[in-house]
Amino acid sequence: MAPVQRRIKINDRRGAASETDLLARLAGAPERGEFSLVYQRQVAPDGVTLVGVETLLRWDCPTKGAMAPEMFIPLAERHHAIAPITRWVLDRAMAETAEFENLQVGFNASAVEFTDPAFVSEISALIAARRFDPSRLEIEVTETAILADAEVVHRNMDGLHALGVRIALDDFGAGYSSLNHLRLFPFDTLKIDKAFVDECSHSPQSAALINAVVGLGKALGMKVVAEGVEIEQQLTFLRLAGVDALQGYLFGKAIPAERLKYALEQPAQRLR
Ligand code: C2E
Ligand code: CA
Ligand code: CA
Numbered sequence: 001m002a003p004v005q006r007r008i009k010i011n012d013r014r015g016a017a018s019e020t021d022l023l024a025r026l027a028g029a030p031e032r033g034e035f036s037l038v039y040q041r042q043v044a045p046d047g048v049t050l051v052g053v054e055t056l057l058r059w060d061c062p063t064k065g066a067m068a069p070e071m072f073i074p075l076a077e078r079h080h081a082i083a084p085i086t087r088w089v090l091d092r093a094m095a096e097t098a099e100f101e102n103l104q105v106g107f108n109a110s111a112v113e114f115t116d117p118a119f120v121s122e123i124s125a126l127i128a129a130r131r132f133d134p135s136r137l138e139i140e141v142t143e144t145a146i147l148a149d150a151e152v153v154h155r156n157m158d159g160l161h162a163l164g165v166r167i168a169l170d171d172f173g174a175g176y177s178s179l180n181h182l183r184l185f186p187f188d189t190l191k192i193d194k195a196f197v198d199e200c201s202h203s204p205q206s207a208a209l210i211n212a213v214v215g216l217g218k219a220l221g222m223k224v225v226a227e228g229v230e231i232e233q234q235l236t237f238l239r240l241a242g243v244d245a246l247q248g249y250l251f252g253k254a255i256p257a258e259r260l261k262y263a264l265e266q267p268a269q270r271l272r
Contacts, residue, residue: 023081026076035092037056037257039055039056039256041251042054042246044245045243045244052138052245053104055089055108082110083113083116094132094137096257100261108170109141120156133164137166138166140168140169140191141167142170167187168189170191173193173195173213187222189223189224194227214242225245226238227248228247228248229248235250
C-alpha cells in the first residue's frame, strides 16, 4: 500500500507544479503574441445567409503547441485568472471585426465573471475605447455558476442590457440545465447544445426535446440557435423545428478574420 500512496503524492505534486507553470505561461501569453482568434459563422435557416459569428480563442503555446481552449480555460477559471483573457478576447474581436459593419459578434465569458461587480464597467470601458456598436455584441455564458450570487448576476445582466449588449445562454441541455434559469434571468438567446443536435435526426427523444426547447425559447421571446450542426439531415430537422440560426461544421469551422473577410465577399455568404 505504502509505495502506491507515495506515488500518488508525487504525481499530485507534479500535477500542481505543472498547473502553476501553465498558469504562469498563460498569464504572459497575450503579450508574447501567443493568443489568436478565430470566428465560426452562424447562418440563417436557409443554411447560407450569414447572421453572425462566434469568437473562439486559440493559444499557440511554445512548449505544448496548439492548446484546445478546454485545456486552459477551466484552469484559468479555477484560479480566478479568466477576466484578463475575456477582456483580451473582446478587445481583439472588436478590433478585428470593426470593418464588418452589421455583423453580430458573439464571445464567451465565464459564469464566474457574472458574479464580479466590476464586470460591466470593464466591458463598457473596452467598448467605449473601441467605439464599437454594442448592439453588435453578444456575450455567451453557460449556467454553471450563475446562481452563485443571483442578485449580482442579475444586476450585471441588466447592466449589459443597458449598454446594448445581448446575452446568450450557451450549451443549453448539456449537463445541468434548469428551466428556472430561463425564467429568472433575462437571456436574449438560447444556444442548444451539440449533444441534442447530434441525435436529433435519428432519436425521437432528442427530436422531441429540441422541439420543446425551441417552443420554450420562442415563448419566452428568445432567439434560438442550434450548435454543432454537422449534417444536412440535422439542418432539415432544425429548420422545421423553427430555430432562428445555426452553427456547426456543416457551415464551416472557425476561421481567422482575414478569411472571414474573404467569406463575407462571397455572394452566398452575404449578411442578412
Ligand atoms: P463553445 O462555446 O460551445 O464553442 C463551440 C465549440 O464547438 C468550439 O470548440 C467549436 O470549434 C466547436 N464546434 C463548433 N461546431 C462544431 C461541430 O459541428 N462539430 C464539432 N465536433 N465541434 C464543433 P473550441 O473552439 O475548441 O472551444 C471549446 C470551448 O472552449 C468553447 O465551447 C468555450 O466553452 C471555450 N472557449 C473558447 N473560446 C473561449 C473564450 O474566448 N473564452 C471562454 N471563456 N471560453 C472559450
Ligand atoms: Ca460559446
Ligand atoms: Ca456552446
